[in-house]
Amino acid sequence: MAKAEFEKRWSLHGATALVTGGSKGIGRAIVEELASLGAKVHTCARNQEELDKSLQHWQSLKLNVTSSVCDVSSRAEREKLMELVSSLFQGKLNILVNNAGMSILKSSLEFTAEDYKNLMAINLESAFHLSQLSHPLLKASGAGSIVFISAVGGFLAFPLLSLYGATKGAINQLTRNLALEWATDNIRVNSVAPGAIITPLLKASFEASGDTSLSSVSSGVPMGRAGQPVEVATVTAFLCMGAASYITGQVIVADGGIMIGRSLN
Template identity: 65%
Template sequence: MDMEGKKTENRWSLTGMTALVTGGTKGIGHAIVEELAGLGATIHTCARNETEINQVLHNWNLLGFPVTGSVCDVSVRAQREKLVEEVSSIFKGKLNIFVSNAGTNIMKQATECTAEDFSFLMSTNFESAYHLCQLAHPLLKASGQGNIVFISSVAGVFAFPACSIYAATKGAINQITKNLACEWAKDNIRTNSIAPGFIKTPLVEGIMEDEEFVREFTSRVPLRRVGEPKEISSVVAFLCLPAASYITGQVICADGGITINGFFPAKS
């Protein structure tokens, strides 16, 4: 391969890069770990459930993926600090990629939400993402080419039923994407966010059982279907590639087109 071909190949590879992916045992997070590993990255992931972590690590080991993992509840500050200390030790003080994926939802009408619901969702979805960025900043800066990718949601872009607190956390994520992109550009750290639409994951298993809701929702999606985790993980991987080096501060909706479908009829 000539020198020009080698440069092109390197632009589309994550070989030699390190990554931290939170919530990597299932759904979108699981797909992200496999996508990044497939492109050559070495990854550390975490989740709250030790059994789940051990199972996926075993499976990835059989596939030859260079992935380590640890137990961490990202809603707890001390556990976040311990996680980044561990990552710093494993990757020798440098980190190329941080994917803030861990998150959850409590579907309730606004009048039914409790103070406990508010605190839990804010700490799990938003505070954890912000604090982990602060903790990871020195490692990302030290790498010389840092990338942060937040997994947000279209709920942070438009109104969605019974999701007011969840939507607020995702709207906040979308805003800090822009702020950190501007603040940390001088440190060669790019920051972007992906806002998935309705994706087939364990988080929406209950909703998926409501066939009428799924029919109604997908009738408003121009592509007329629910998305797959791999359709989000591929966007994450692209944003982390050297080929995407001029993209920062963006919130990319990977949603089948629902957020731009303003006046087209629901069924056509």
């Protein structure tokens, strides 16, 4: 009995999960981590080619992953996605990971109305709406878990990231509000706030600013290096497990120490 309870706490065997933006970077690592722990995972992204490439990789590992194309900035496509997920998982969902996101590096005076609309639609509106749509499926599962992928930019100010930081700050507060409202439905809601993680998004951001070596990333991290996507995926997976059954409304930071201050070296 003790062994069975232990395995139940530290496994996702039989759980169902939806991960948005799962074809690359942190999202891809989260899909692989959840599926490796036994979950049945559906993921979505905008690019069919990238999805197919990732799906082939997961199939080679014999992971239980399905995928579909979805632009999460579109309300209609979000609704279509959740209909598909409900059909795939017989109306029950254990895990929703709102990972899809984007960043635009500009000074605050240079942002356009279109920039604002796009950032809010993808980083905030889509996550909120998908959480609303998933609520009945999560409740039906008997033990639901939502994890938002936030960022340390939701706590700290960084140059050229005013709107991005605003969306992540909003996600952090949304985490607390939904956790409070949905606790009686046995739905836990948490966020993971990564620091500098080596992803295509980070590389593109720094290349746009002229830093192709990413040297400025590690120099600002007390641990002396940027993180890897799997180091965010493992925290995310933990929050979805039975082992985290009493954790809700929290923003867990995975940043190599950025939030506690710069290294003195």
